[in-house]
Amino acid sequence: MSDNLGYLFAAYTAVWLGIFLYVRRLARRGRELEDEIRDLRRRIES
Amino acid sequence: MRVLDALLPWAALVVMLLAQWLIFVVVPTEAQMGIVQRIFYFHVPAAWATFLCFFVVAGASAVYLWKGSRAADRLALASAEVGVLFCTLVLVTGPIWARPIWGVWWTWDPRLTMTVILWAIYAGYLMLRAFGGADEAVARYAAVLGIVGVLDIPVIRVSVRLLHGIHPAVLTTKEGGSGLTDPMMRTTLYVASLAMLLLAAWLVALRVRTARLEAEVVGLRRELDHV
Numbered sequence: 097m098s099d100n101l102g103y104l105f106a107a108y109t110a111v112w113l114g115i116f117l118y119v120r121r122l123a124r125r126g127r128e129l130e131d132e133i134r135d136l137r138r139r140i141e142s
Numbered sequence: 143m144r145v146l147d148a149l150l151p152w153a154a155l156v157v158m159l160l161a162q163w164l165i166f167v168v169v170p171t172e173a174q175m176g177i178v179q180r181i182f183y184f185h186v187p188a189a190w191a192t193f194l195c196f197f198v199v200a201g202a203s204a205v206y207l208w209k210g211s212r213a214a215d216r217l218a219l220a221s222a223e224v225g226v227l228f229c230t231l232v233l234v235t236g237p238i239w240a241r242p243i244w245g246v247w248w249t250w251d252p253r254l255t256m257t258v259i260l261w262a263i264y265a266g267y268l269m270l271r272a273f274g275g276a277d278e279a280v281a282r283y284a285a286v287l288g289i290v291g292v293l294d295i296p297v298i299r300v301s302v303r304l305l306h307g308i309h310p311a312v313l314t315t316k317e318g319g320s321g322l323t324d325p326m327m328r329t330t331l332y333v334a335s336l337a338m339l340l341l342a343a344w345l346v347a348l349r350v351r352t353a354r355l356e357a358e359v360v361g362l363r364r365e366l367d368h369v
Contacts, residue, residue, distance in 0.1 A: 129355035136362035
């Protein structure tokens, strides 16, 4: 049973790592887009 | 809608914490497979989240083709991306369970094969959206692919029985079932599934917001070109 604990750990890690990386990517992309929108608005107004 | 957006991550977090407590503290260890059977509580909910996302892709794509709604198109794109994420998790956790139970990482069982095909269809959808440009025709082709692709899901569902695959049918008491006969195992599976569906819904909402920002950037760039 203790041998199989490694498989459980691997599956659990894969799930949470995948979700974490995706959320981080979305958050970063969202910040970049908000910065770009601010910049474009400034350029249009000036 | 904003209230829902604010509540969704907290609801997902609370139900997910409850699911983790059930999976690692409460639920009994399955007699034949041992502790590795607990992978079911991530693998199966991830599969259900995948199916839900791809059904949303098909529904939203149909609305886009019918009414030309850009909001529906953004929902389809967001659901496809989250669906591919969860489908990838299914295809990663499945072999990790299979290695100690079947003795191999992978076998070309009908359900496994159809799941790979499902992943490839929607990965193709995302590639079409990423590299096809912002052309309206690309969005329409992708919508058709999003609708046709969902036809693979019923095949995956029935493949265990009709195509005599070796993949276990998790929620069955018939011969060849997974052994989820304990009520607490079933309760844990349902709670874990609810947690995963809430998580998927939150991720889709986040991705829709990003798609909205991307559309705003495109609009502002056009406006700047005309100034």
